[in-house]
Amino acid sequence: MSTFVGPARVRYAPSPTGEPHIGNIRTAIWSWLFARHTGGQFLVRIEDTDQSREVEGSVGRILESLRWLGLTWDEGPDIGGPYAPYVQSKRLDDYHAAARRLLDSDNAYRCFCTPERLDALRKEQQAERRSPGYDGLCRSIPAAEATARAASEKFVVRFKVPHEGSTTVEDLLRGPITVENRTLDDFVILKSDGFPTYHLAHPVDDTAMHITHVTRGDEWLPSAPRHALIFDALGYPRPIYVHNAIILAPGGGKLSKRHGAKSVLEFADDGYLPDAIVNFLCITGWGHGDDTVLSREELINVFDMADLSLAPATFDIEKLNWMNGVYLRNMQPEDLVEQIAARLDRDLPPEVPRPLDRANLAAIAPLIRERIQLLSEVLGFVDFFYATDIPTPPVEQFLVKRWREKAPEAAAALAAAVEAIAGAAWSANGLEETLRAAAAAAGVPVGDLFSLIRLAVTGKAVTPPLFESMEIVGAEACLARLRAAEAALRAAS
RNA sequence: GCCCCCAUCGUCUAACGGCCAGGACGGCACCCUUUCAAGGUACAAACAGGGGUUCGAUUCCCCUUGGGGGCACCA
Numbered sequence: 001m002s003t004f005v006g007p008a009r010v011r012y013a014p015s016p017t018g019e020p021h022i023g024n025i026r027t028a029i030w031s032w033l034f035a036r037h038t039g040g041q042f043l044v045r046i047e048d049t050d051q052s053r054e055v056e057g058s059v060g061r062i063l064e065s066l067r068w069l070g071l072t073w074d075e076g077p078d079i080g081g082p083y084a085p086y087v088q089s090k091r092l093d094d095y096h097a098a099a100r101r102l103l104d105s106d107n108a109y110r111c112f113c114t115p116e117r118l119d120a121l122r123k124e125q126q127a128e129r130r131s132p133g134y135d136g137l138c139r140s141i142p143a144a145e146a147t148a149r150a151a152s153e154k155f156v157v158r159f160k161v162p163h164e165g166s167t168t169v170e171d172l173l174r175g176p177i178t179v180e181n182r183t184l185d186d187f188v189i190l191k192s193d194g195f196p197t198y199h200l201a202h203p204v205d206d207t208a209m210h211i212t213h214v215t216r217g218d219e220w221l222p223s224a225p226r227h228a229l230i231f232d233a234l235g236y237p238r239p240i241y242v243h244n245a246i247i248l249a250p251g252g253g254k255l256s257k258r259h260g261a262k263s264v265l266e267f268a269d270d271g272y273l274p275d276a277i278v279n280f281l282c283i284t285g286w287g288h289g290d291d292t293v294l295s296r297e298e299l300i301n302v303f304d305m306a307d308l309s310l311a312p313a314t315f316d317i318e319k320l321n322w323m324n325g326v327y328l329r330n331m332q333p334e335d336l337v338e339q340i341a342a343r344l345d346r347d348l349p350p351e352v353p354r355p356l357d358r359a360n361l362a363a364i365a366p367l368i369r370e371r372i373q374l375l376s377e378v379l380g381f382v383d384f385f386y387a388t389d390i391p392t393p394p395v396e397q398f399l400v401k402r403w404r405e406k407a408p409e410a411a412a413a414l415a416a417a418v419e420a421i422a423g424a425a426w427s428a429n430g431l432e433e434t435l436r437a438a439a440a441a442a443g444v445p446v447g448d449l450f451s452l453i454r455l456a457v458t459g460k461a462v463t464p465p466l467f468e469s470m471e472i473v474g475a476e477a478c479l480a481r482l483r484a485a486e487a488a489l490r491a492a493s
Numbered sequence: 494g495c496c497c498c499c500a501u502c503g504u505c506u507a508a509c510g511g512c513c514a515g516g517a518c519g520g521c522a523c524c525c526u527u528u529c530a531a532g533g534u535a536c537a538a539a540c541a542g543g544g545g546u547u548c549g550a551u552u553c554c555c556c557u558u559g560g561g562g563g564c565a566c567c568a
């Protein structure tokens with residue numbers, strides 16, 4: 001439904017203050033899809049104009065997150081591009097030049113107010129229940145005097161917001177947003193340390209990099225008019241703004257660590273698939289008819305920035321989990337084996353010899369693929385395949401339902417099972433056939449017999465299909481475990 | 494306090510004035526079944542409230558309520 005037809009240039013511009021979290025990265029996903037949809041470019045730019053907040057290693061983690069998700073970028077801090085550098089701390093000259101122009105055109109002025117004064121001012125305003133904001137004290141300092149003082153005093157540069165009139169910003173999703181200029185104060189554009197604030201860096205860089213669509217969280221909406229004012233004062237054409245709603249925590253309120261505001265890389269650790277994350281995040285806050293499961297290619301085809309939802313969406317972890325399961329089930333068998341292998345390689349205890357046997361995993365994978373939603377659940381389903389010794393579970397675990405208080409009968413049932421399968425051909429089909437017959441002969445419902453066997457062989461009540469599992473475990477181990485269980489039950493009689 | 498944004502099932506959404514408001518997750522019931530899943534079928538579940546505009550409003554406008562966000566030498 002978009003009217004935009006040309007190639008879009010969009011950017012993901014994170015601050016290196018940590019790892020991208022799930023809400024933040026959704027904007028990147030949408031931007032990336034939009035770039036690919038329009039045949040344009042997706043770039044990464046690091047916004048490190050606040051040295052004090054910088055976190056060591058963030059840039060690496062940010063790029064790693066994008067890489068893991070498969071969000072390829074065409075220009076960025078690591079690969080450069082026609083408008084390099086893509087790191088704001090390396091573009092200070094550009095910001096200074098812009099500030100200079102704004103100063104010269106009387107759209108900005110130097111402010112010598114100390115942090116102490118600003119602090120006191122704010123407290124006073126709050127006490128009097130007035131809107132906080134700079135009072136414009138330095139606005140009236142004559143230019144010549146300001147220039148002179150600048151040689152020896154610390155100062156910031158503030159934008160001179162017109163006292164009259166209003167400013168209207170066009171948002172792709174909501175149309176015109178108008179704000180009265182008197183509600184805006186003279187905001188800082190250049191800090192005393194010589195670094196720009198976001199308000200200046202954004203117009204300068206997005207213009208220099210020819211960004212067509214500025215995508216960002218809607219917490220920026222209230223300050224969008226400030227940016228428009230700067231674009232205009234600098235004579236820059238304004239970009240198309242796309243302010244998107246944020247993701248909420250399940251109970252409402254901001255998404256926090258408690259509710260899954262985990263970093264992208266943590267989701268990777270938890271066993272989520274990049275495709276599932278991309279698909280899920282894309283459809284939270286956006287929808288496409290009756291479809292929910294959409295491949296990357298389909299998303300690129302049908303995604304349009306103009307269709308984003310305006311209302312904040314709640315993070316639905318249940319749906320994400322379900323979707324991850326869908327992707328696991330739809331995966332090519334050999335790919336699934338590799339995923340499982342990689343997972344077990346790190347989750348299985350060190351005693352298990354590496355590399356893991358791929359043929360063995362190829363037999364196991366189909367048994368668990370319908371049973372897992374997350375790769376992290378794999379271990380719990382397959383660990384018994386790798387254990388050399390499975391201790392017999394406590395007899396109480398056997399003596400449930402039909403077998404409650406019936407240890408001798410349970411022991412007898414196991415004995416009959418052992419007798420039936422010992423020495424027989426060891427295949428899943430053969431085992432099933434034989435054991436069904438054994439259950440019938442003993443007058444025991446198959447389910448009741450099978451659960452005894454399951455517990456004895458795997459040590460668990462919930463497992464992959466029993467006979468296939470027994471085939472993989474092997475005759476020797478199975479028979480030994482069955483006999484051990486039988487003995488334990490007899491001892492308990 | 495001032496300013497901005499938003500509002501369809503519990504959750505994510507479809508609908509772009511006009512069929513019984515559709516789909517997905519989750520829920521419930523049944524089927525399948527050696528456990529657990531997966532799969533199949535059925536059911537319950539929403540237009541926040543009040544005014545307008547219109548032949549007709551979920552859809553357009555206003556108000557109320559509710560939710561979110563902003564008002565730094567942070568982004």
